[in-house]
Amino acid sequence: MIEHRTNPDDCAFDAAGGAPEPISCATEPNGLVDRLGPLLVHYLFSAGRTVQIHDLTNRAAQTALSNLLETLRELGETEGRVAVTVATDLLSINDVRVVVDTQSMGPVLYLIDEMKKRKVEEIDFAPEVAAEELGSFLKLFFSEPSEEDVFGELARKLSDAGVVNIRLAERIERLKYLRDAKVNKQEVREESNRVMSRAIMFMGEVMRAIAQRRPVQLPKASRITQQIADIIRTDETILVGLASIKDYDEYTFSHSVNVSVLSMLIADRMGLHKSDTAQVGIAALFHDVGKTHVPQAILNKPDSLTPEEWQLMERHPMLGVIELSRARSLRAMADALFVSLQHHLLYNGKGYPAKPAPWELHPFNHMITVADVYDAMTTPRVYRKQTLTPDSALRLIARKGGEMFDPLVVKAFIGAMGVYPVGTVVKLDTGEHAVVTRQNEHCRLMHRPVVVLLRDDGASGEQIDLAERAGDGPKYRRTIVESVHDKRYEAQKANCFIVK
Ligand SMILES: [Fe+2]
Numbered sequence: 190m191i192e193h194r195t196n197p198d199d200c201a202f203d204a205a206g207g208a209p210e211p212i213s214c215a216t217e218p219n220g221l222v223d224r225l226g227p228l229l230v231h232y233l234f235s236a237g238r239t240v241q242i243h244d245l246t247n248r249a250a251q252t253a254l255s256n257l258l259e260t261l262r263e264l265g266e267t268e269g270r271v272a273v274t275v276a277t278d279l280l281s282i283n284d285v286r287v288v289v290d291t292q293s294m295g296p297v298l299y300l301i302d303e304m305k306k307r308k309v310e311e312i313d314f315a316p317e318v319a320a321e322e323l324g325s326f327l328k329l330f331f332s333e334p335s336e337e338d339v340f341g342e343l344a345r346k347l348s349d350a351g352v353v354n355i356r357l358a359e360r361i362e363r364l365k366y367l368r369d370a371k372v373n374k375q376e377v378r379e380e381s382n383r384v385m386s387r388a389i390m391f392m393g394e395v396m397r398a399i400a401q402r403r404p405v406q407l408p409k410a411s412r413i414t415q416q417i418a419d420i421i422r423t424d425e426t427i428l429v430g431l432a433s434i435k436d437y438d439e440y441t442f443s444h445s446v447n448v449s450v451l452s453m454l455i456a457d458r459m460g461l462h463k464s465d466t467a468q469v470g471i472a473a474l475f476h477d478v479g480k481t482h483v484p485q486a487i488l489n490k491p492d493s494l495t496p497e498e499w500q501l502m503e504r505h506p507m508l509g510v511i512e513l514s515r516a517r518s519l520r521a522m523a524d525a526l527f528v529s530l531q532h533h534l535l536y537n538g539k540g541y542p543a544k545p546a547p548w549e550l551h552p553f554n555h556m557i558t559v560a561d562v563y564d565a566m567t568t569p570r571v572y573r574k575q576t577l578t579p580d581s582a583l584r585l586i587a588r589k590g591g592e593m594f595d596p597l598v599v600k601a602f603i604g605a606m607g608v609y610p611v612g613t614v615v616k617l618d619t620g621e622h623a624v625v626t627r628q629n630e631h632c633r634l635m636h637r638p639v640v641v642l643l644r645d646d647g648a649s650g651e652q653i654d655l656a657e658r659a660g661d662g663p664k665y666r667r668t669i670v671e672s673v674h675d676k677r678y679e680a681q682k683a684n685c686f687i688v689k
């Protein structure tokens with residue numbers, strides 16, 4: 190039996206329909222950003238040029254700095270953070286594209302060029318930024334970029350200078366190699382790590398935006414999920430491994446990212462177009478945003494919830510809809526709105542909030558529900574007696590196919606994850622423990638994946654293909670006896686997927 194939550198948090202049984210459309214970065218008008226955006230770009234341009242020539246104490250530099258700071262503050266008063274983004278050669282401020290006219294063309298092109306040179310996709314100014322910090326940032330940002338690791342070096346210099354209220358996001362090129370026949374495994378590994386940490390950071394921003402009653406950044410979510418979709422079409426192994434590492438402190442962030450990766454994997458296996466797969470990922474990223482309004486004491490309560498606490502918990506799908514409807518482009522947010530509302534509704538229509546009979550569930554919802562339940566069941570939580578190993582969670586979901594979950598979705602999910610999903614810790618018939626690091630390519634050998642041995646001294650062990658036979662005989666060298674849930678191996682397991 191699937192355990193029914195006594196607590197709100199994970200979406201034990203979460204479950205959503207509408208024609209998906211590619212996300213457009215074009216946004217609806219926003220008067221303040223429309224008015225102040227070009228001015229901000231102009232001041233960034235003049236400040237950038239000035240600090241390249243003069244010291245920060247110079248009067249021209251001081252004027253440029255104070256004009257820039259004043260504009261940031263004016264925007265920040267209403268908008269909170271101010272994010273300057275370059276995507277596909279267009280400059281946006283808080284997701285509002287800066288309109289280029291003859292006056293603004295020079296500064297806009299200059300800024301795009303300077304950001305691209307430093308592999309920066311976004312400059313995010315927190316409202317707390319002060320004049321001195323802004324000055325240090327400008328001096329370092331506009332200094333001549335280095336030849337190698339331009340972004341990494343800049344980020345390090347900013348950190349050393351104590352710049353904490355201005356954050357940079359790295360521009361990740363849509364990697365051509367991901368579509369090449371010969372894939373460089375290390376590059377995919379690094380790309381997977383980059384996009385996962387970026388997605389988790391993004392979820393932090395989303396939660397902060399909601400707390401400050403600001404709209405969430407849809408175009409940024411779109412860029413992240415398109416990158417994930419690129420990786421999934423190449424080799425999702427590392428992504429699935431990273432999703433199996435449970436972050437207990439940042440549960441809500443990592444849970445949303447894990448659900449996004451896993452539901453996109455299902456969407457891909459079900460044959461959805463890449464842009465639709467990315468849409469599934471966006472809806473999954475936002476499925477639990479309504480929980481921002483549920484107190485942590487309820488989300489993490491070890492005991493059963495009182496009826497009043499349940500009532501509050503059961504409002505999180507609708508609270509999510511209210512938050513997401515603040516988005517600048519509602520049309521682009523439509524799928525996510527449905528999924529937020531319906532993600533606790535199951536294939537059989539049970540769940541909450543109660544579904545009026547004529548309603549159909551959104552097709553994305555079926556995929557996101559399975560991913561949601563899987564991630565919840567495999568993550569230790571204070572209120573759940575038992576955390577399932579990945580293979581047990583899969584078996585349980587398989588048993589409920591056609592009842593709680595869409596059977597086609599279940600089939601696609603199991604096909605993608607295998608018998609022992611990547612990241613499962615297993616005990617072998619030799620008494621050794623190991624972590625699954627890759628599925629066997631042959632369907633009939635799904636129960637014989639590639640593993641890395643876990644050593645008691647913590648050192649990384651040998652990689653073993655469990656399909657290897659002992660000599661010429663029919664016997665296999667090693668066979669999985671059972672999967673285990675053992676916290677001792679968590680760090681070693683993480684080392685198999687995390688790039689240091
Ligand atoms: Fe969830």
Ligand SMILES: [Fe+2]
Pocket residue numbers: 198199200203476477505532533
């Ligand atoms: Fe939920």
